[in-house]
Each structure stands twice: as C-alpha cells, then as structure tokens.
Amino acid sequence: MKKLIFFTIISSLLSCHNNKNFTINSNITGIKDGTTVVLYKLDSRNSETLTIDSSKIFKGQFKLSVPTPNHPTVYQIQISIDTLNRKEAFITVWVENNDITINGDIGAIQNLKIEGNDLNKIQQQFDNSIFEFLKKVKPKMDSEMKSATNKDDFNKIIKKYTHLIDMTRFNFIYLTFASSLKC
Secondary structure (H helix, E strand, C coil): HHHHHHHHHHHHHHHHHCEEEEEEEEEECCCCCEEEEEEEEECCCCEEEEEEEEEEEEECCCEEEEECCCCEEEEEEEEEEEECCCCEEEEEEECCCCCCEEEEEHHHHHEEEEEEHHHHHHHHHHHHHHHHHHHHHHHHHHHHHHHHCCHHHHHHHHHHHHHHHHHHHHHHHHHHHHHHHHC
16 A cells, blocks of 8 residues: 555656646737737648647737647747738747747847757758748749639648648758767
8 A cells, every 4th residue: 555655646746747838938029919829839740730828918028838848849839910911920939848038029030039949049040041942932832822722722732831841841950950969
C-alpha cells in the first residue's frame, strides 16, 4: 500500500512538471485595442492547424499560453487587423522550452523582433529570404485560384501552397540549424 501511495505521489509530481506552459508575450504597436489574436499549432505533414489559445490586444500587448512541446514546434499567430476587409497578419514563432517575446510595429511586420530561442532568429532570416520565393510562386498560385470553380478546389490550392511554403520553411530551418552544429 505504501508503494502505491509513493508511486501515485511521484506520478502526480511528474505530470505537473510536464504540464508547464510557456508564454508568448507581445508589445506590438499599430493594432487597435480589442483586436483578436489566435495561436495555431502548424502541422506540415497534413497542412492542418490546431487552435491552441486566443487573446485580445490591449495597448499593443497580448499574452498567449503554449503547452510544453516535446520538440521544437512551429506555431502561427493570426492577428485580425481589419475584419471588414478580411485583412490579417500572420507571425510564425518556434517554441522550444522557453518563453517568447515579440516586439515591433505591425506596419513593418517583417521587422518584428522575436526573442526566446535561436530557431526564431533562423525563422526571421528565412522570412526575409522567402519574399523572393513568394514573388515567383504568387503568379502561378493566383492563376490557379482564379481557375478554381468551387470552395473545395480553392481549399486544395491553399493547402498545396501552404504545404509548399511549410516544407520550404522546415528545410531551411533544419538545414540552417544543423549546419550551425559543430561535430
């Protein structure tokens, strides 16, 4: 009986330790108070997203909670800037085992400073370099979207290009990170 109680206590302590959440904090100017922010976990294997948390912006600040990942995990923050015109901003962040801080102005989203781990620095390098890639792909994607005859076709095209961008991102980040390791 004592062993059972001991193992129950140890299990409880270990499960509490594994349930630690990390936070994503912001100080982003140029966004109206009350704007909704949604955190999604990205899964490039099947181009799906899973809603993790949401918040409202107040004085440029929001706080999102992220469960402790078993490995570096990519998330996307969606900020609904203008709901009438369906304008949204997306910020990609990587979570390892630490809190993340995002600073800057939404008008210069490419210059946001994301701090917390090396993968976010690599992500920012990628985001800066992918701009040229997107300029090349966009005409073909736009053409395919214009030829879409229904919502399912449209969603397939979005999924295809999301997957292409995600795979390009993963390859860039992991190859960059692997090349930085000294064996």
